[in-house]
Amino acid sequence: MKTIFITGASSGIGKATAKLFQAKGWKVVATMRTPEKETELTALDNVIILPLDVTKDDQIQSTVQSAISLGDIDVVLNNAGHGLFGPVEAVNEQQILKQVNTNFLGPLKIIQAFIPYFREKKGGLFINTTSMAGLTGFPLSNVYNATKWALEGLSECLSIELSMFGIGVKTVSPDATKTNLFTSADVVSHPLYDNVIQKMIGGIQQSGESIDIAEVIFIAATDGKDTLRYPAGGKAQQIYARRLEIGPEASRIETTKWFLGL
Numbered sequence: 495m496k497t498i499f500i501t502g503a504s505s506g507i508g509k510a511t512a513k514l515f516q517a518k519g520w521k522v523v524a525t526m527r528t529p530e531k532e533t534e535l536t537a538l539d540n541v542i543i544l545p546l547d548v549t550k551d552d553q554i555q556s557t558v559q560s561a562i563s564l565g566d567i568d569v570v571l572n573n574a575g576h577g578l579f580g581p582v583e584a585v586n587e588q589q590i591l592k593q594v595n596t597n598f599l600g601p602l603k604i605i606q607a608f609i610p611y612f613r614e615k616k617g618g619l620f621i622n623t624t625s626m627a628g629l630t631g632f633p634l635s636n637v638y639n640a641t642k643w644a645l646e647g648l649s650e651c652l653s654i655e656l657s658m659f660g661i662g663v664k665t666v667s668p669d670a671t672k673t674n675l676f677t678s679a680d681v682v683s684h685p686l687y688d689n690v691i692q693k694m695i696g697g698i699q700q701s702g703e704s705i706d707i708a709e710v711i712f713i714a715a716t717d718g719k720d721t722l723r724y725p726a727g728g729k730a731q732q733i734y735a736r737r738l739e740i741g742p743e744a745s746r747i748e749t750t751k752w753f754l755g756l
């Protein structure tokens with residue numbers, strides 16, 4: 495039986511992925527900040543719930559060690575994430591640090607904690623949930639995008655660096671999906687930008703389902719291919735293909751025209 499370790503499994507894409515892998519016969523180590531609140535995953539066979547706030551260094555170490563001691567881990571899914579919307583001129587340092595710590599440093603530290611284990615067993619796969627925001631630039635989710643670009647960049651570097659140990663690294667980049675991400679996001683108000691922020695967030699909420707992303711994560715975990723990037727859900731494939739087709743500069747200009755006409 496294969497095992498996946500998932501961060502941020504309490505809701506949305508993480509929970510859908512935990513349920514899908516369990517249904518496909520995998521053992522799931524589902525980690526979350528508040529395990530005491532979980533009722534759905536606790537009722538499933540072969541699902542182990544462990545506490546993990548990805549911004550807490552001590553907990554990363556203890557939970558990764560607990561997970562390893564429970565049995566073999568095949569796939570680590572860095573899924574936990576937090577949203578921030580607002581103009582760069584208005585976001586404060588605390589909000590920026592929360593983004594960086596949750597969306598970038600957390601996954602990086604979890605990867606660091608698992609590398610020696612994967613190196614020793616000469617295998618293993620890291621899948622990092624990034625975003626279309628990690629492959630393209632959007633206005634007003636600037637710092638969020640920056641953390642996802644950072645995670646994309648880290649993943650590409652690591653996919654090369656860890657290849658000598660037989661360790662895989664992939665990213666799954668969802669298009670906008672109906673989850674708690676937008677309702678729990680920090681939205682920073684500024685009179686000159688508020689109208690356009692509300693239009694953007696309103697548009698984003700009418701979008702795809704977590705299970706669509708979970709299915710792409712399952713493909714990434716099981717296809718045996720040396721592919722780095724898996725755009726997932728909604729129009730992710732088309733958006734990414736368009737960017738590759740016209741190049742990043744033309745893509746940026748196209749997005750700017752859309753934004754100015756929003």
Ligand SMILES: NC(=O)c1ccc[n+]([C@@H]2O[C@H](COP(=O)([O-])OP(=O)(O)OC[C@H]3O[C@@H](n4cnc5c(N)ncnc54)[C@H](OP(=O)(O)O)[C@@H]3O)[C@@H](O)[C@H]2O)c1
Binds near residue numbers: 672
């Ligand atoms: N929804 C989208 O449109 C979309 C698009 C592209 C990428 N993504 C990415 O997909 C991933 C999953 O997000 P989602 O859309 O499924 O949203 P979600 O339902 O809000 O799930 C986010 C998960 O991350 C957890 N989390 C937040 N901060 C954490 C921390 N410090 N430590 C541990 N867990 C933490 C949340 O836990 P709590 O329940 O404790 O808050 C929750 O389980 C994120 O990385 C997000 O950036 C989402």
